Structures are given as C-alpha cells and as structure tokens.
Amino acid sequence: MTRRTRVRFAPSPTGPLHMGGVRTALYNYLYAKKRGGDFILRIEDTDSNRFVPGAEQYIIESLAWCGIYPDEGVDKDGKVVESASEQHPHAPYRQSQRRSIYRKYAEQLVASGNAYYAFDTAEALDAKRSEAEAAGQTFIYNHSTREQLSNSLTLSEQEVKDMLEQRNDWTIRFKMPSDRIVEMDDLIRGHIEVNTATLDDKVLWKKADELPTYHLANIVDDHLMEITEVIRGEEWLPSLPLHYLLYEAFGWTDSQPQFAHLPLLLKPVGNGKLSKRDGDKMGFPVFPLEWTNAQGEKSRGYREDGYFAEAFVNLLAMLGWNPGTEQEIFSLEQLVEEFSLEKVGKSGAKFNPDKAKWYNKEYLRMRSDESLAEDFLPMLESKGIKADKEYVTRVVTLIKERANFVSDFWTIASYLFIAPEEFEAYSVKAGAASAKPADASRPVDPRAKVYDDSLTAPFLAKDVDKFWKEDIYEQAMNALENSDAQTLEEYIREQGMPIGKIMNCIRLALSGASSGLGIADIMSFIGKEKTLERMRFAKQRLG
C-alpha cells in the first residue's frame, strides 16, 4: 500500500533562514505538491541555548513571501495550521512542546541494548579531546573508548541507578556497532556504504534539559508524523548511517522514509558554502527578508532589495535543479508541475548574483505597467513627490525595459518628476554626432509629435548659448523662422545640423545627465514650460 506523500521542512529557529534553507523548503514543497501530498513545517528548537526570538516568525513569513504555506505546522502567531480536511494527530509541531514524548523512546533504546547511559561530564570529555589532540590524535566516543569511560556499560547496576537518581547531567548515547557496513540509498546520490567503526556514539537525550538531541527528535518525529521522504541539505549526509541504525533499532525500518540529500549552495567566488558575510561583502542578500539581530545589525533581504518573490523562487529553484529543457522561467505552479528529484544535481551550486538580477528583470517585464506603477508610487511619495497614477504608469511604460528593479525607476527617470540640480559632465562619443543624412524611412516617435511647440524650446532659451558651445544655437535660431518641420528632430535634420551634439546638449539641460531617455520622450513628459525652465537653469549653472 502506498502511503500519502508527506515531507517536512524542519528548521531550527537559531536566526534568519538563509536562502539555502529557503531552497530546501521549496524543494520539499514542490515535491509534496507534485505528488499531491503534505508539506509540514516542524520547528526543531531542542537547543534552548541557541534559540533566537523572532526566528520562527521570520521563517514562516519568509516561506509565505515565497508563496509556500505549510499544510501542517505552526503559523506566525504560533497557532497550529490545520489543513481543511484532516484531524491532527501530529501536533504539536514545535519540538520544545513535544518534550514529553522523547524520553520513553530513548529509554526504549537503552532497554533493547542499542543505547546506554553516559555520565561523563562535558568538561571531562573536553579534557579527553584536548589530551588526544596534544598527542596528535582525535578523541572519539565509540567502541574504541566507551569501555574506559563512565557509563552504564562500565559501571555496576547499582552505580548506574545511583547516578541516574543523583545527577542531572547524564545523557543517553547510541551504541554504535563496532564494525558493520551500513548500506543506504539516497534518492539523489544513489547507493552509499559506510562502516560504523569510524562513527561515534551520538548523544540522543540529555537529562540536563530533558530534551533529545537532533538525531533522536528527528527520527522520532519523522516516524510519528508519518514522513515519507526526508529532503534535506547535504550537510546531513554524514549522519545518515546513524539515522538508518536508529530506524532499525526502533523496528521502524518498514515505514522508514526515503532520503534525498540536496547539494549545497556555495559562495559566488572562492570556495565554501554561502554565508551571511558573503552577501555583505559582495553586495547581494543571502536572506529572503531583512533581518535585524540582537545587536541591531541589519542584514539585507531579497524582498527589501526589490526582488519579486516569484523571481526569487524561480532563481532558487534553478540552483541545483533543472527541468531538462531549456526553459528558465517558471511560476511556482509550473515548478510544482515539473519538479522531480531525479533532476536535482549532486554537486554544490555556486550562487551567481548576476543571474539573480537577470531573473528579476525578466519578472519585471512580465508585470503590468499598472502594477509596477503601484509599486513605484510609494517610492515617489517617500521622496515628497505627488504624481498621479496615470502619469506614473506612462513613465513605467517608457522605462521598464531599462530596469532590473522597481527601485531602478527613480535612478532612470527622476527627472521626469523633478528638475535636475546637478549636471553630469557633458560628453559626446567621437563620431556619434557625425552628420549622417536624415533617414526619412525612420518612423518618428508619435509622442514627440505632440510637441510641435517644443521644437522651438531649445531655441527660445536664447540665453543658453554658452551652454550650447560652438554656434549651433545661432544657426538654429536663424533657420528656425521658416521651417515646416513637425518635430524638433526633423527640424534639426532639415537644417543639416549635428543632431547628436544638439540632442546631448538638450538632454543635459533637461535631465542633468549625458545619457538616458530620448529627448522627445523627456519633452513630452515634462511639457513645454518645464522644458524651457530647465534650459534656462542649465544656462545659468553651466554658462
């Protein structure tokens, strides 16, 4: 009988979820939805020392931003998420709230001879470790040393009983077989064999805080929550043998989930996995949302940097997975449709910030001008600019192809809203303004035609001659009187004047920049009055 697919994302709330974690969650989600199963969010907060307030909400909010909603788990307010159709035998979803269920499983392992009580103090073990290190060796708590240590294998029954009662710092350790080949199968990596001789006796449960460690909690919860596939990061691969052995020791082998270990996300340059510092250093976010730590230091987020959630999800999906076709743009729904673990790669993927920007650009282009205008409006307001949506939408239509982010809009077209106060150094590329014969077949921008009036604009600003340099301006003024030209450009061409130079001079006056939008476009947006105003101002400043 095939079981309903149930996968889980099990983060530890020790800080903001980093993009690698989001990807793991995404792959789990895609896998579950593709198979019509459940995606469960379980909070692994068994280490109270590392608990960070707000981290859990951050995780949930990050997933929600990406459009990932758990079928089971906790919501932002800490309430259990109930899927519509089912009762919930699996709750609670926070391990700290499941505290009471783990001990008996740990004891069960002791009873069956698969685990034992250990009384060595943390200090004693640290001492062992440094001792070994000094001798150029590595201390390992396993078959090779456990007979010399303080535990229920070496102590008498009475001693053990006393210690269990009197002390509160004992642990339960897994009794790793001394020499056994564990055969495992990974959905991504295939068959793997490991000899247990080199593995250690992991702590499964701690008396000190009455809580299990990751390994025990993980296996018990996956079992109880009826998880069918465990899809997690590659950093867990080394503990897979232990997990296999735990399922075996519990007698749960039949219902044991299948495992898939995802390749890691690597830093863009150099070696190693992606870390928070890389983002700070190289100017890209590593977190989905902005995060402020206890010291008040901020880490940027994709959302705050202006990435569309859809673009973020898309680029994340493509880091380690491919559809087998040349398609690169996928909606969440399409990803669900196409996703399969067989297409997940084995090797770590270096994150490429340039490609990330490219993805956002693609999504920006797919957006309607209206919705982009709505995103842009608050930005304008924050600059003290009141603009109506219709105007802003027109601006967006004009400039969206030049932008990667909505925030680029301001840089690209601020002068469509406010007059420039500074002027960029004026330069014309050599040859660019060379007088070529006007090309009559070239369509005239219809928006420029609206401004019949504006063809006089540069010339009405009589006092900007210094700004114009040379004698372009004089020539133009003289010739202007009897022209039939319908647009500024047409006129300039008709006069055989160096159009490149003129246009660039005007651009500088109108926008303050030496490059950018077309002159006709700028004029059409700001209108005749402002055009003249700006030309005069330019003369004043530059003359």
Added chain:
RNA sequence: GGUGGGUUCGUAUAACGGUUAGUACUCAAGAUUCUCAAUCUUGCAAUAGGGGUUCGAUUCCCCUACCCACUACCA
C-alpha cells in the same frame, strides 16, 4: 588526520556509450540609435589528470589531484 560526498566554458547547467559537447548569465564585437540602455546578430570560453572496459567514452570502473561537508551534551 579520519569518514562520506562531489568534479562539463568564469558561473548555472544540457548531453542518462556514438552531438561540430547545446543553452542561459557574464564578457567582447557588430547592427540600430540623438546618448545610454533595451533589442537583434556574432564571437570568446569546458568534459581536472592518468589508467582501464569498449568498435567507440563527458557518460561505466580504478588511481591521483582538487573542492565540499561532517567529525559537539548544535542543528
């Protein structure tokens, strides 16, 4: 050090024994243009090295190199 995993253009990846080793990002050049973008076209650029297996290896096996992860009473 030990154990495990990995290795195709700079990057992400395709090619599940037979291709001129494809695509995208980046970069460069050209076209276009009033400038800059955008767009279009073209170009640069890879199977880590060595052995096998095979008629034939990017693909399968072994060795070496390099990279990564793990090696906590953290997850």
